Amino acid sequence: MKQKRVVMGVIGVDAHVVGNKLMENALRQSGFKVTNIGNFVIQQDFIKAAIETNAEAILVGTLCGHGELDCQGFREACIEAGRGDIHMVVGGNLVVGKQDFRGVEERFMDMGFNRVYPPGVSPSRVIEDLKTDLGVSQE
Amino acid sequence: MSKDVEYGLFADFGSTFTKVVLLDLDTLTVVGRTQRPSTVETDITLALRAAMEDIRQILGGQVEYRYNLATSSAAGGLKMAAIGLVPELTAEAAKRAALGAGAKITGVYAYQLTRKELEEIEGGGLDLVLLAGGTDGGEQETIISNAEKLARLGGLRAPIIVAGNRTASDQVSAVLASGGKEHVITDNVMPEIEILEVDKVRDIIRDLFIKRIIEAKGLKNAEEFIDEILMPTPTAVIAAAKLLAEGADGEEGLGELAILDIGGATTDIHSVAKGDPTEPGLVKKGLPEPYVKRTVEGDLGMRYNASTIVKVAGEAFFRESIDSLGLDLHRAVSRFARNPESLPESEADEGLDLALARAATRVAMDRHAGRIETTYGPNGPVYIQYGKDLRGLKTVIGAGGPLIFGPAPDVILRETLFSDANPFSLRPRNPTFYLDGKYILYAVGLLSEKEPVKALKLGKKYLKRLNSS
Numbered sequence: 001m002k003q004k005r006v007v008m009g010v011i012g013v014d015a016h017v018v019g020n021k022l023m024e025n026a027l028r029q030s031g032f033k034v035t036n037i038g039n040f041v042i043q044q045d046f047i048k049a050a051i052e053t054n055a056e057a058i059l060v061g062t063l064c065g066h067g068e069l070d071c072q073g074f075r076e077a078c079i080e081a082g083r084g085d086i087h088m089v090v091g092g093n094l095v096v097g098k099q100d101f102r103g104v105e106e107r108f109m110d111m112g113f114n115r116v117y118p119p120g121v122s123p124s125r126v127i128e129d130l131k132t133d134l135g136v137s138q139e
Numbered sequence: 140m141s142k143d144v145e146y147g148l149f150a151d152f153g154s155t156f157t158k159v160v161l162l163d164l165d166t167l168t169v170v171g172r173t174q175r176p177s178t179v180e181t182d183i184t185l186a187l188r189a190a191m192e193d194i195r196q197i198l199g200g201q202v203e204y205r206y207n208l209a210t211s212s213a214a215g216g217l218k219m220a221a222i223g224l225v226p227e228l229t230a231e232a233a234k235r236a237a238l239g240a241g242a243k244i245t246g247v248y249a250y251q252l253t254r255k256e257l258e259e260i261e262g263g264g265l266d267l268v269l270l271a272g273g274t275d276g277g278e279q280e281t282i283i284s285n286a287e288k289l290a291r292l293g294g295l296r297a298p299i300i301v302a303g304n305r306t307a308s309d310q311v312s313a314v315l316a317s318g319g320k321e322h323v324i325t326d327n328v329m330p331e332i333e334i335l336e337v338d339k340v341r342d343i344i345r346d347l348f349i350k351r352i353i354e355a356k357g358l359k360n361a362e363e364f365i366d367e368i369l370m371p372t373p374t375a376v377i378a379a380a381k382l383l384a385e386g387a388d389g390e391e392g393l394g395e396l397a398i399l400d401i402g403g404a405t406t407d408i409h410s411v412a413k414g415d416p417t418e419p420g421l422v423k424k425g426l427p428e429p430y431v432k433r434t435v436e437g438d439l440g441m442r443y444n445a446s447t448i449v450k451v452a453g454e455a456f457f458r459e460s461i462d463s464l465g466l467d468l469h470r471a472v473s474r475f476a477r478n479p480e481s482l483p484e485s486e487a488d489e490g491l492d493l494a495l496a497r498a499a500t501r502v503a504m505d506r507h508a509g510r511i512e513t514t515y516g517p518n519g520p521v522y523i524q525y526g527k528d529l530r531g532l533k534t535v536i537g538a539g540g541p542l543i544f545g546p547a548p549d550v551i552l553r554e555t556l557f558s559d560a561n562p563f564s565l566r567p568r569n570p571t572f573y574l575d576g577k578y579i580l581y582a583v584g585l586l587s588e589k590e591p592v593k594a595l596k597l598g599k600k601y602l603k604r605l606n607s608s
């Protein structure tokens with residue numbers, strides 16, 4: 001299989017990196033070519049990295065509750081940059097406090113994300129979905 | 140003159156002057172120096188021979204030279220274009236690689252080359268083209284299509300160095316070959332995001348300079364009188380900077396440092412420094428900085444861009460510094476620009492020259508040094524560092540005409556300093572200033588290839604200390 005390439009990072013002014021590292025390791029072990037641009041990352045940096053690496057997916061982590069604001073216009077920016085087709089995933093603590101996840105999911109889907117995960121999601125679930133979405137044959 | 144002494148003759152073919160310095164390699168002293176107006180247009184050896192004759196006069200006879208080496212920035216320097224994919228990523232990496240190899244960058248290009256850009260490249264009189272784009276295994280369409288476009292440029296004779304996505308290199312090579320383009324394939328300048336690999340490219344540029352460019356520029360006949368033109372002048376300064384910082388074989392260096400070099404056409408800054416944050420709580424972001432970093436400000440030349448300097452630094456600064464001189468600022472500045480070889484003729488000219496040098500230095504250091512940007516998070520402000528933190532630097536060296544020949548090098552050098560008025564610009568706080576008063580940094584760089592310890596001792600001996608701090 002040709003390695004699938006993903007760009008990941010934690011968006012915005014967000015100091016939480018543990019989940020990001022965890023997810024990176026899990027993705028690498030599952031055979032993905034991972035470009036992890038770390039935290040304090042803005043949309044444009046995700047997109048630039050995705051262009052250079054020709055990534056198939058962008059994985060956005062957002063932990064401290066600013067996700068909705070930080071992610072606004074992300075899909076549109078990808079479209080502008082010529083990568084409107086890229087698969088986009090978001091996870092972490094997307095919003096502040098305990099809100100009904102269905103509503104949260106819907107709002108992020110409306111923003112153009114293809115997969116939206118609730119807090120504490122297991123990396124294996126994210127990876128299974130990613131393999132399906134990117135057409136990685138399971139063996 | 141003594142027959143037992145070992146001498147080294149070091150020449151620099153500059154765009155305006157051909158300089159020669161003769162060193163006594165036993166006592167490590169400068170025996171003689173001279174310069175003659177360069178004769179690139181006619182026969183480069185005319186100026187060289189005249190300068191060598193000057194040296195013979197100084198010595199009172201003919202001697203053997205242990206080394207007889209030269210650098211060159213004549214005939215436009217080593218002109219290169221840097222091509223990449225994303226401006227802040229592979230295009231920037233390509234630019235840094237070329238600058239670090241002593242090149243003079245004529246243009247930096249990103250994404251698909253446009254027709255206008257191709258015309259620029261074709262008509263730019265380039266010596267080399269550096270073609271990058273895509274991380275290894277990453278995007279490859281752009282570099283292949285740019286290679287196709289370059290391959291079709293009939294007027295492009297310069298060798299092309301390909302340092303992009305490794306996966307694309309076979310195809311890029313085939314495409315360039317089909318267009319009859321001389322090219323070299325090497326490692327990617329940016330194999331992965333945030334990883335910069337410039338060493339291979341730098342070595343190849345150096346190699347092509349010696350093998351191809353010297354001849355192409357009509358400098359080859361100098362080798363009748365000189366053993367070898369080893370490198371572009373800026374490369375020798377970079378080598379000297381590195382040697383002076385790091386030391387050699389038990390001879391201690393000066394530690395991390397910066398060199399400010401003000402010239403008629405550009406203002407350059409070299410730093411040999413890691414640039415890691417010097418205070419806790421700073422988060423480092425952006426493309427990693429090369430440990431030996433060279434920036435070249437093509438809009439801050441003391442002569443060619445005198446009026447740009449005024450524009451960039453602001454008229455207010457100039458009014459303040461030269462008001463008392465009774466000069467018509469704009470007229471004086473355009474007079475300088477029209478006569479790039481002119482030296483200050485009056486006290487007023489000198490005052491203007493000093494103001495120009497100060498302004499150029501301030502802006503050039505602002506661009507070279509890193510900066511802090513503040514963003515606000517849920518916990519208040521977060522400080523992010525881009526570029527190098529040079530606040531802890533202990534040594535700043537001045538080079539170039541306005542510093543060497545001007546009346547107040549220390550005043551100019553002070554413009555490199557950290558300022559409370561602009562605390563987010565990470566400039567040196569409290570360095571010791573030195574001056575390359577004898578214009579020998581290039582010779583130190585050349586000699587460092589042969590005898591690093593002697594080169595280092597010589598450099599340290601002739602750097603003139605300007606302040607104590």
Ligand code: B12
Binds near residue numbers: 017063126518
């Ligand atoms: C450790 C911690 C910190 C540390 C972080 C250290 C570091 N370098 O990472 C420090 C002390 C710096 C910190 C600071 C703050 N924190 Co804090 N922090 C935590 C804590 C206790 C644990 C986080 C952690 O590492 N978990 C372990 C990892 C493995 O889990 P995870 O991050 O959730 O990741 C998992 C999933 O979410 C998912 N995932 C993560 N990333 C991604 C990305 C994608 C694409 C996908 C699909 C999935 C995914 O996969 C992981 C595995 O299951 C949590 C509470 C908690 N128990 O979760 C609060 C918590 C995250 N912090 C919180 C807050 C509010 C803050 C502060 C604003 C607090 C403050 N006022 O001081 C600051 C933020 C500063 C800033 N600018 O970012 C809140 C967030 C509230 C919200 N969103 O509703 C939490 C939830 C605490 C709470 N209950 O209030 N914090």
